[in-house]
Amino acid sequence: MLRTALRNVLAHKARLLMTVLAVCLGVAFVSGTLVFADSSAAAFRAAASKNFADIAVSVDPKFAPSSNATDQRTTALDDALVRKLAKVPGVNTVRPLADGSATLSAKDGSPLRAGRTWSNLAAAYVPGADGKDDRYPLLKGHAPRSGDELAMDAGTAATGGFGIGDRVRFATDGPVLSKRLVGIVSTKDPRVTAGGTLTLFDKATAQRLFASPGHYTGIDLSAAPGTSQAELSQRVTTVLPADRAEATTATAQAAQQATNVDRLTRGYQKMPMIFAGVSLFIGSFLIVNTFTMLVNRRTREIALLRAIGASRRQVVRSVLWEAALVGLAASVVGFVLGLGIAMALPHVLSASAGPLPSGPLVIGFQPIAAALAVGVGVTVLAAWLPSRQAARIAPVEALRTAEQPPSAARSRIRGLVGLVLLALGAGLLVSLTGAKDASESNLQDALLGCALLGAALIVLAPLLAVPVIRLLGRLTGRFGIVGRLARENALRDPRRTAATASALLVTTALVSGLAVIGNSTGQALDRQAASGLGADYVISAGATTTTIDAAAARRLTDASGVRTATAIADSTLFLGGMTQPISGVDPAAVADVLRLRFVSGSAKDLGPGRIAVSRTLAEHNGLSAGSRLNASIGRSENVKPYTVTGVYDDNPVAGAALGYRAEVQAHSFVPDSVQRVLVRTDHGTVSKEMEGRLRTAVGNNPLLKVQDRNQLVHEAAGTVGNLLTLMYGLLAIGAVIATLGIINTLAMSVSERTREIGVLRAIGMDRVGIRRMIRIEAVTVAAFGTLLGLVGGVFGAWAVGALANGALTTYSLALPSGTLALVCLLSLAIGAVAAALPARRAATLSPLEATAER
DSSP, X not given: OHHHHHHHHHHTHHHHHHHHHHHHHHHHHHHHHHHHHHHHHHHHHHHSSOOOTTOSEEEEEOOOTTOOTTGGGSOSOBHHHHHHHHTSTTEEEEEEEOOEEOEEBOTTSSBTTTTOGGGEEEEEEOOOTTSOOTTSOEEEEOOOOSTTEEEEEXXXXXXXXXXXTOEEEEESSSSOEEEEEEEEEOOOOHHHHTTOEEEEEEHHHHHHHHSOTTXXXXXXXXXXXXXXXXXXXXHHHTTSOTTTEEEEEHHHHHHHHHHHHHHHHHGGGHHHHHHHHHHHHHHHHHHHHHHHHHHHHTHHHHHHHHHTTOOHHHHHHHHHHHHHHHHHHHHHHHHHHHHHHHHHHHHHHHHHHOOOOOXXXXXXXXXXXXXXXXXXXXXXXXXXXXXXXXXXXXXXXXXXOSOOOOOHHHHHHHHHHHHXXXXXXXXXXXXXXXXXXXXXXXXXXXXXXXXXXXXXXXXHHHHHHHHHHHHHHHHHGGGTHHHHHHXXXXXXXXXXXXXXXXXXXXXXXHHHHHHHHHHHHHHHHHHHHHHHBOOSEEEXXXXXXXXXXXXXXXXXXXSTTEEEXXXXXXXXXXXXXXXXXXXXXXXXXXXXXXXXXXXXXXXXXOBTTEXXXXXXXXXXXXXXXTXXXXXXXXXXXXXXXXXXXXXXXXXXXXXXXXXXXXXXHHTSSSTTOOOEEEEEEGGGOOOHHHHHHHHHHTTTOTTEEEEEHHHHHHHHTHHHHHHHHHHHHHHHHHHHHHHHHHHHHHHHHHHHTHHHHHHHHXXXXXXXXXXXXXXXXXXXXXXXXXHHHHHHHHHHXXXXXXXXXXXXXXXXXXXXXXXXXXXXXXXXXXXXXXXXXXXXXXXXXXXXXXHTOO
């Protein structure tokens, strides 16, 4: 039977090629994603952690949870501790560190190597007795010796176009600083060689920037020969102040690093894996359809095998062996394609999520095993039902000349199962529409409902094919006898038509559902930004530790074209065990930059001890204008009474509460800090020139973002952008697999109808008519799948979108008519294109040879 399976594969290699291509797409995404995950993990491991090769133990400072940013600059790691550690038995070398992050400004004012926040490294150049720091060999110039000097690595200097003597602008966690470049160094630090930047300062300057004078951010120790990491760590711990410093072995740090890298790279694997799952799911319909048609064509052959002694089990094994050989071929081709996907993914993801560290491809055992398991497993599993169908063929079938239609009982069972799934799926989705709560449990129920609805449409598709295609036949009937023949050919085997259309059904449902949700969410974000923000620009800190200095805020007020510029101090409100964001504002200017709709009270009465709250916070705590509550702000541990001056509709720009700016600033985790400045321009001017003036006013600080309303909406719509990327990716995958499925089905159909086509040619139908008949049949099948997919997708999007109304109050269903129309046209085009080769083959058949075909 294995030899029989091999001969069948070779005999139908052209038809099985379509199945190989469909399966290999899913295999490619699975194996490519796993190779990418291993490769990116290795690159991140190199780029996001220090080299532990010559480190045995690291000493790091410990801070109290309530410590503010200023307190955390003063550590227990000082020169006295360095001298004490050098005397610990087993310590070979002691290397004090004053490390941090410095974002360099390119010559045009933009951040140098923007997006690489994981490796904007800055450190102290600490020379040894020979006047050199072995970690950073000098290539040009000299080491930084004063507070006005810095050095950088050669790669950073080349990228920024910097040379010895240039003034280099940068920022750490505050205003822009400027120092003179005096040295170019080389480094083996993997974080830098993977694409990061390195800036070096003299020890005193680095301590002032990243710790405090006379203190360090860490101390690295190497062990003397014969001393283990654990032993050295125990000895070091005995000399450390227990509450202010801790020792960690390099092995423990490497393990923690591996955990962090795995968490960091896991998110990049989600979208490719979704593509893999969808392509395998859609491809399984093509596999089932192909093997079902092959079994039907080989009915007499299988019956003869049964007649000469083959058992049902042997017939099943023969079909499954055939599927396994096809799956093996798909696995090999898919794995090769997967390597290409693994190489392309960093470039694709870097365009949307910021630059990723680069490194060589890492090909392990897991991707190879996954490719084989997925390719062979999915193909064999999909071929199991056709194999069972083949096993039911009795020897007497060798005498039949016509295919037997499915029994009425089987059709009734299919209809009953489909209706039950439809009732469960639609009922679950409808029950969620009143919830308006996008909780995890509700979203899981919504996804389950969508899955049940999709399964119902797939099960009911053969039964729906007859009425839907007859309805579509009113359009195809306008093509005369050719159109009527195409309709009847599509109705000849509803199961085959439904299986062929299922790829487009699933693809259209997914794409249309995502398009509706994405369009509705995008419009809701637009309305939210327009209703909540009155300012034309928002200047904000790019990192949580970054603040905007008061001088920059004042310069914005004086910038040309600025009508109003008011600073916002963001902090945390601790209220009855809850933590909520609070924004400190200027009561006189807040109405000009924020669009606040007060249900009661107003913002004019804000002052010390007086706050305004959002409607949601008020309802949760039973508050109204005039109410009193006990709370604390920021790092203040003293709970004090506050009076509620007003309640306003939820506003994402304002946050959950508004307070008096001076009071919020006084208790912020970074005292007297400002995190945002809202700018209202004259006549609402938004332009590149205006943006440039605002950037100049804040000193072209690379840590600050200057965004207009559209840019804020685009940033907030990052999830929507991911949805659109997912939508287009799924559409491409579904289009390819659907095209392969239609080509395969029509090719086999043409082969089955060789004599019929010959008769049509003999009684006068020309080649143009034959080609047109095949094309109309393909477009009819495509239209059937598209119609069912649109209905299911839009219904599912309506139900799932209703949950978003709780988290996004401006959400409402908005059908993207242009996108949906494009999906329909593309689906019909797929049918027309897929029919090209089968139609051409049918048209080239000779009437005499075709009618003589047995």
